[in-house]
Amino acid sequence: MYADHPVHDDLPEPPPPTPDQMRMIASLARPHARSLALVAGLTLASSATTLTIPWLAGNLAGKLIEAGPLGTTRLVVLLVLAFIASAALAAVVQIVSGNTAARILADLRAKLYDHLQSLPVGWHVAHRQGDVLALMTTEVAHLGHFLTGTLIGVPPLLLTAAGAALLMLRIDASLALLVPLLIPIYVILLKLVGRRMRVLAEREQNAEAQVLALAEDNLGAISAIKGFAREDLESTRYRSRVEIARLYAVRLIRIQSIVEPVSALVASLASLGLLMMIGDHLHQGRLSGQELFSFLFYAALLTRPVGELAETWGQVQVTRGTLARMASVLATAPEPGYAVSNPMPLLRGAIHFEKVDFAYPGRSRVLRGFDLDIAAGEKIAILGDNGAGKTTIVALLLRLYDCQSGRITLDGNDITQVSVQDLRAQISVVPQRAQLLSGTVRENIAFGRHGASRAEIDEAARRADAWDFVTALPQGFDTQIGDRGVRLSGGQGQRIALARALLKDAPIVVLDEATSMYDPHGEERFVETCTRILQGKTVVIITHRPASVALADRVVRI
Ligand SMILES: Nc1ncnc2c1ncn2[C@@H]1O[C@H](COP(=O)(O)OP(=O)(O)OP(=O)(O)O)[C@@H](O)[C@H]1O
Known part of the structure; x- marks a missing residue:
């Protein structure tokens, strides 16, 4: 401008x-x-x-x-x-x-x-x-x-x-x-x-x-x-x-x-x-x-x-x-996806990247002929150096950017041919930097699913191992967490983000360095919990941490 x-x-x-x-x-x-x-x-x-x-x-x-x-x-x-x-x-x-x-x-x-x-x-x-x-x-x-x-x-x-x-x-x-x-x-x-x-x-x-x-x-x-x-x-x-x-x-x-x-x-x-x-x-x-x-x-x-x-x-x-x-x-x-109104059928969760080429505007290519097949219900860990393009894969999956060539399919559906809102509704992402909004803890978790009940929010907080620290806050779930959640620790913010994603209950879950700020004990519990609650879901784990890699059935390196 x-x-x-x-x-x-x-x-x-x-x-x-x-x-x-x-x-x-x-x-x-x-x-x-x-x-x-x-x-x-x-x-x-x-x-x-x-x-x-x-x-x-x-x-x-x-x-x-x-x-x-x-x-x-x-x-x-x-x-x-x-x-x-x-x-x-x-x-x-x-x-x-x-x-x-x-x-x-x-x-x-x-x-x-x-x-x-x-x-x-x-x-x-x-x-x-x-x-x-x-x-x-x-x-x-x-x-x-x-x-x-x-x-x-x-x-x-x-x-x-x-x-x-x-x-x-x-x-x-x-x-x-x-x-x-x-x-x-x-x-x-x-x-x-x-x-x-x-x-x-x-x-x-x-x-x-x-x-x-x-x-x-x-x-x-x-x-x-x-x-x-x-x-x-x-x-x-x-x-x-x-x-x-x-x-x-x-x-x-x-x-x-x-x-x-x-x-x-x-x-x-x-x-x-x-x-x-x-x-x-x-x-x-x-x-x-x-x-x-x-x-x-x-x-x-x-x-x-x-x-x-x-x-x-x-x-x-x-x-x-x-x-x-x-x-x-x-x-x-x-966004181009806004113009497409074909509904996305409910997913089983098979993801397929086929010869994907991608470069951010004005930057050199991040992905070149990238192929990846993830079966429905599979847990896969993606490893790679800093800047290798791991988060970019997630951005492409969510259609935040479109690849220049190749295609991405979910259960065989080309993601460019379906409504982008439907597509995103079926993928839960826990990002490395939790994007918390100004509001209460409850509102922040409820952001995951409009109209979620109190009981569902509580349950999501328990599963994300957030219950203990949230109830210890001055007003519990009604505590205001300010702009960008500055009053929470990094690990606590990540747990709120996880609770939010669990509440969404999508068939595909992406954990993008989701435990980078957890203490070792917390990460162990996270792996235990996830093994239990993410059963049947397709899970993409982007991580540098061995404990989280243990969650995966398969590891790929890019
Ligand atoms: N929005 C963007 N616009 C332009 N370039 C970007 C953008 N996001 C990432 N990049 C560049 O794309 C490359 C891949 O970034 P990406 O975040 O996918 O890496 P990563 O593998 O997730 O790295 P890390 O392990 O550090 O999180 C990097 O060189 C980065 O500078």
Whole structure:
């Protein structure tokens, strides 16, 4: 998404969103068509009401000049009603449009999350987590602010400006026609600052993402930072990233702050010119007092939208990069297996790797013509040097990656031809690094099978030899285990991961260095338990430890 770079501005402008990307963003609005139609109707009513005010005020002013306050009651009442209606409609438009925009945004966030979840593991490996987090948090918030605070105000502004211009044209065409002459001045002004705003916004968002990425990395490695006494160094590194983000933010604010005042200045100068000409027309009797007032009110009505539209245009430049990034993530295809919906028959558990070639993107080949036959119910240990490709075999079996050539079958079914969710439902993996979630011990074990009963969770904990240490925790199974389970020891975390996998009760079980953190006695008990409870299941044991190898009927070396 972003590139790493030092502070400088002579970087290429972000590419504009493609029509396809814009269509995708527009598709987010489609489910809210009715609310948007309501917003459009209310906007129309609000602008129409606002536009009656200068006309009524002009009439009233004309009458006051010609005959004094007598006989103006009706006009005054109408004007007060118009004021009230205009204010009330403006409030209703804000509420309804704000609600709609917030709903669109909530949908976008959920859609973005679902989509990120569906993307291949390879995509997540290739993108910095900080960038992804920035997209889901600060960038979505930017977009939300843009939608709810800025973009939603555009239709009323445009309608009011267009209406005012038309009515001015009716009153005095020769004067009103001067207004479009200002357009080129605005276009030049906005073009001049636009490119710079886009580049700065891009740089600022990139810098923010880097701040977030470093905070995420460092807080996750807080023990290492303390252990190596790197607090000061890391603090300096963090500060320098924050400083880069600040510098871009300041530059962006500076440029953003001039757009609206400069536009308003041009509009004010133009109004002054208009006033001089009006004076001339009045003098020649081409304009009545009433028309003069209405004209001036309409001109005033026109200047505010001009300034605000310029500001909105600036915001569009700032949001362009976010839209492009959002759309490009949403356009990335989900895991290929998601498209296949053929159900996977319940497995007996025979695994067959046939001439499998695989390389991670941009890396040299890990597996070359790899063959492996595992019978249903067989226990097999896979040994090999660090980096030989043992964990990669598991990743391929789960279809986290697809092999470049060859094929993998389960009970004779090619895994690329069946639903990836069905496939994964039939394989339990106990990884080397237990991925514990923030939540209680019970929730962490229950993660293995949705809807598991308390008794089943307890049983899984007993089988995984986790019962004793879990019940000794302050709140037993209700103890919160924090982010990444930092409050549990490595071996305890592995036992929770084992309990989770046992609860899943899949026909194929993969133990990927699952006992690497067990004490020797614990490992012995693990081997005993597994021999009993994994009977009949196909078990793939990846290990460097002789005790675990003893579990296997057969050992292969890669
Ligand atoms: N997601 C990835 N992206 C790119 N390369 C990877 C990825 N995961 C692993 N590799 C590389 O693939 C090779 C095989 O890694 P793998 O984790 O399968 O080895 P292993 O046999 O399980 O090693 P160990 O015994 O150390 O756990 C290594 O060279 C590793 O650097």
